[in-house]
Amino acid sequence: MTDFILEIKNVAKVYQRGGQSVRVLNAVNLDVSRGDYVALMGPSGSGKTTLLNIIGGLDSPSSGSITVGGTNIAELADRDLAAWRTSNIGFVFQQYNLIPVLTALENVELPLLLFKMRKDERRRRALAALELVGLAERAHHLPRQLSGGEEQRTSIARALVTDPKLVIADEPTGNLDAAAATNVLDLLARLNGELQKTIVMVTHDPHAGRRAKRLVRLYKGDLTADHAASEVA
Secondary structure, eight states: OOOEEEEEEEEEEEEEETTEEEEEEEEEEEEEETTOEEEEEOSTTSSHHHHHHHHTTSSOOSEEEEEETTEEGGGSOHHHHHHHHHHHEEEEOSSOOOOTTSOHHHHHHGGGGGSOOOHHHHHHHHHHHHHHTTOGGGTTOOGGGSOHHHHHHHHHHHHHTTOOSEEEEESTTTTSOHHHHHHHHHHHHHHHHHHOOEEEEEOSOHHHHHTSSEEEEEETTEEEEEEEGGGOO
């Protein structure tokens, strides 16, 4: 039996706006195996970010089920969902979302403050995460002292520091120049290949999409294609 880390079954999402119902996702079905690397692509308004937010527990489906690591998160109460999200999901965003007055090390350490853990252990784990992304020597620099690529790698370290079951990335190279984007994509590929981290990434960049193992296309809320990224020209 395939070891699925993520199972999406008939997930639909409808928002109420100005007294009207706006359907964003239409009964989407998707399974992701442990250790997979999936890119979600599609035009603006196709539902990519909505689906990613539902996977990460930042939003809830209007119907359907979504199971991550054996937990149907659609059934969790808000308080339980927040605790589950902290322990199971690592987030990487287009905007790095680093705290300007904290060093890289302190930014990476932030998620660990929600766990019962000694300060020296938090620091050890945060430094190990920075070392993993090649930034140990920048640990005590503030975000303004880092390049955009270094800021994004710091945010990836922050996403990894809790050893999450699933890493989700929303346009992780969207604010980077070509060289920095390539470095970030190389890092994600290494985390997937060497550490077997499961990654689901939203991207508009075909080059980034081809770096994943699978490419899933969404169009107007429907999953229209799902195939190996290597098959994409």
